[in-house]
């Protein structure tokens with residue numbers, strides 16, 4: 001398995017299990033099945049609403065000696081309602097309680113957007129958002145540093161940050177993020193972001209690598225293109241005698257990022273980690289490059305306000 005290396009010597013398996021959209025009733029078995037299949041890297045978030053069930057799987061796996069805590073890598077994310085300094089550590093502690101862990105390997109700011117702390121559910125009006133003047137990102141980042149000092153988390157990072165937003169944060173701290181988790185796949189290569197992150201010692205994790213076909217219909221465009229059904233991807237899969245999903249996952253290994261395909265199906269969970277064996281050629285990569293059309297499945301429009309507090313989340 002390819003790994004990403006951190007400054008302190010820690011290593012992260014490049015293929016992890018995604019849990020966004022994994023139903024609470026299915027996720028415990030899915031995580032346990034993944035750990036039994038050899039996954040060591042599980043990606044979680046408070047807002048996915050399933051951390052308590054994932055915690056049960058961790059407990060079982062550790063008790064049954066499927067994996068030790070030291071060999072397990074758990075990432076979680078701070079939700080947008082907890083960006084104020086005083087809310088960060090309590091939110092992290094809730095996640096740790098739910099996951100039945102006493103530390104996380106990696107904690108990310110989920111979005112560069114802040115909501116009112118008392119908001120339940122998703123914002124319905126501009127008033128549900130706090131501006132960056134009210135909660136500057138550096139305030140959240142400093143509270144994350146404090147959590148690290150307290151031993152609650154080993155590594156810190158961000159998610160959904162553009163180059164502009166990374167530069168802005170890096171200009172205000174001596175402790176830059178070690179990870180940026182963003183959407184990446186053959187329709188969205190984000191070469192500039194990849195280059196910037198890699199030349200600044202920031203790892204990337206690719207979310208929605210398979211096109212997140214299980215999002216709710218409200219989140220989907222009518223004419224959404226399919227990665228799994230793409231003719232070029234299918235042809236490359238045929239040549240390698242593997243599945244289209246395995247090509248889509250192997251693409252990220254070739255680009256030295258982590259990737260977190262979501263599945264709650266044991267057969268597909270196994271299939272996805274087996275992508276580690278697929279070696280794409282430069283010619284395959286060249287063909288996949290031609291598919292880049294800057295298409296986002298998660299376009300961030302749902303976090304734009306009409307009052308200008310938040311616009312153009314991805315700065316493009």
Ligand code: A2P
Nearest residue numbers: 208209210211212214245261262263264265268
């Ligand atoms: P399921 O959970 O039933 O396996 P993404 O990781 O881009 O969010 O995509 C997740 C979607 O892709 C889910 O609908 C998931 O369904 C499906 N999926 C996961 N692995 C595979 C695979 N190997 N082949 C086809 N579909 C897959």
